[in-house]
Amino acid sequence: MTYTTSRVPNAPALDVSNAVEVLKEVLGPRSPVALHVPMFSGNEWTYVKECIDTGWVSSVGTFVDRFEKMLIEFTGAKYAIATVNGTAALHVCLLLAGVKPDDEVLLPALTFVATTNAVNYCHAVPHFVDSEESTLGLDPEKLSEYLADISVMRAGECFNKRTGRRIRAVVPMHTFGHPVDMDGLVPVCERFRLVMVEDAAESLGSYYRGQHTGNLGLVSSLSFNGNKTVTTGGGGAILTNDPTLGPLAKHLTTTARIPHKWSFKHDRVGYNYRMPNINAALGCAQLEQLPRFLSLKRALTSRYVEAFKPVLGVGVFQERADCRSNYWLNALVLDRDDIEARDRLLEMSNEKGIGTRPVWTLSHRLPMYSDCPAMDLGVAESLERRIINIPSSAELGTRYV
């Protein structure tokens, strides 16, 4: 299959060799350069050693509590619950949002498979939504028109006329750290009575109109996987401002055990999703450096933007004027729908030791989700053929000597 339709009318073709040269210019003599690696330049050792020396490495410990307090302080959310990873966090978020088996959950087709898997873990049905060019996230206007067409309200709940299933929630995912158009999405949720669950796995340090992402949904999930802006090895967190759901999130992620000096009673199906203390120790040290990481990443993006200005047929994706992105992963976006140019750039850059990758295969094209309901996904499909992620580690923001 060959795609060479033009997104930008008469867009020029990309000179792939030149683009690779520009990347090399920005990255300097470092080689090879990975797509994203963590930076351990703070108290990582000190805290982890303290953790080992005291013996408190597991699911109870002072670093987990401290990590959660730091997240609350940084994001402004009222509750933060540290989990074993971002997928686990999102799974519990969906349960907290009242997603039941056989419900449908709206989410972008353009996301990492974990978003879609989390819906599956609830035995609910993913329902794929298109993305928009200006945010790389879910398109609220297109969603609204689509829902007006395919849904019906019954007793204050939204139902899919075609499948008969209840549509319970919508999961905006802030792609590469760029916030979804929340002012557009909130009224859609209100109109169709959808619970909003933010997948903020990629957007720690990203702000929508001054507010940290993860604060606009009923609940939201963060990720601290090894490739994220800050890492705990593996880890995630649930954020919420809801005084009922905060404690409930903690309860569900700690096997739903009823607190007692010694007895082991559990009052509902719970999960072994608590972040171990040793991972939280690493996380505390990483969070202390987050402002520095963010400014280094921002410096790197500026250099990419400058360097690619003269390059025809491609742009560096930038934040909208009313948002502040963490620039977790920088993205080149081709002007033309030209998957061959994309693949040549991927081949050539990786051959030269520059870690690049395409965006995730759209979820509706994965075999296990190919039968799920979906709206027209024209923009997501085009973006999939045009996006190339380029090296984005904070460390690359420091000037090489």
Add this chain to the structure above:
Amino acid sequence: MTYTTSRVPNAPALDVSNAVEVLKEVLGPRSPVALHVPMFSGNEWTYVKECIDTGWVSSVGTFVDRFEKMLIEFTGAKYAIATVNGTAALHVCLLLAGVKPDDEVLLPALTFVATTNAVNYCHAVPHFVDSEESTLGLDPEKLSEYLADISVMRAGECFNKRTGRRIRAVVPMHTFGHPVDMDGLVPVCERFRLVMVEDAAESLGSYYRGQHTGNLGLVSSLSFNGNKTVTTGGGGAILTNDPTLGPLAKHLTTTARIPHKWSFKHDRVGYNYRMPNINAALGCAQLEQLPRFLSLKRALTSRYVEAFKPVLGVGVFQERADCRSNYWLNALVLDRDDIEARDRLLEMSNEKGIGTRPVWTLSHRLPMYSDCPAMDLGVAESLERRIINIPSSAELGTRYV
């Protein structure tokens, strides 16, 4: 409710104060003494530091591979796949065993809630089985008689006549490290065509007739939670000798991503269940010390056994002649069904800084599982009223000075 039926005819009542004195005698001047804490006396810090220094803390790294190799060497299993915890490992084991939604899975009512939850995660139905006095594990003979009564074989599969559901698997759990009667269970599995999934969360270092536990089922799960014989903070593993299921377990626990230089394609619903490298680094150091931990724990048990010999009405649970237990948690077992004596012992010992606890509340009495099918659970119910776990850390096996 008061229970004071006698398990042992005319069993004498326990002198609770005396029992607490005996515990104090064995534990010496240490105070307080927790039920089980880890011992970090080897290369923990060296390995974890190496992990941080190289930046490989997350889901890919040399320590995860090394940890798996060490597990293979120690247990004799052909494949070991490190996971984020034991619950995750058991969940995937059940999927590998072909457990489908609405199947029934046989498991002991006397187990930690995670065993039962893992069945629930597959949207299968737990079906509770009684335990036996001599192993504290599932009773194969009673199970066999029960299945002969309530099941029917159709096209080589076992169905519950009462519910109409398929009974797919049985999960023996090796309580406190004491192996289930496997010679009794294997023919039951053959007769009723049940897949055996071993929950070996508590039995790393336990042997059934010379073979390490976890090798007799089709697949099995281990746990390295903070309270286990060796710990990775939080962690688990899947063991199997099956050449198809080994690689499939790895695939399922790493989001089912198809290996490729850069593309992100996944061919089935997968899980973010991979153990992070930093946790595996801790685990490698711990496994190096496992033989020493086992001998320390054994020394502690001998001291408990000696000390409690003259105490009427209670015994220290010991391994069967043909098994070798890791003695993960030592257990006192009251001769009489006397929950009041049990509770007084729990109260008094904990007050004096000695960490003791009862066994888990039986799963069929937890609200979310109270409607599940169950056989007569008389022995498990009696054991629940008679078991008290006492401090069992390896470190307590060293003689105090």
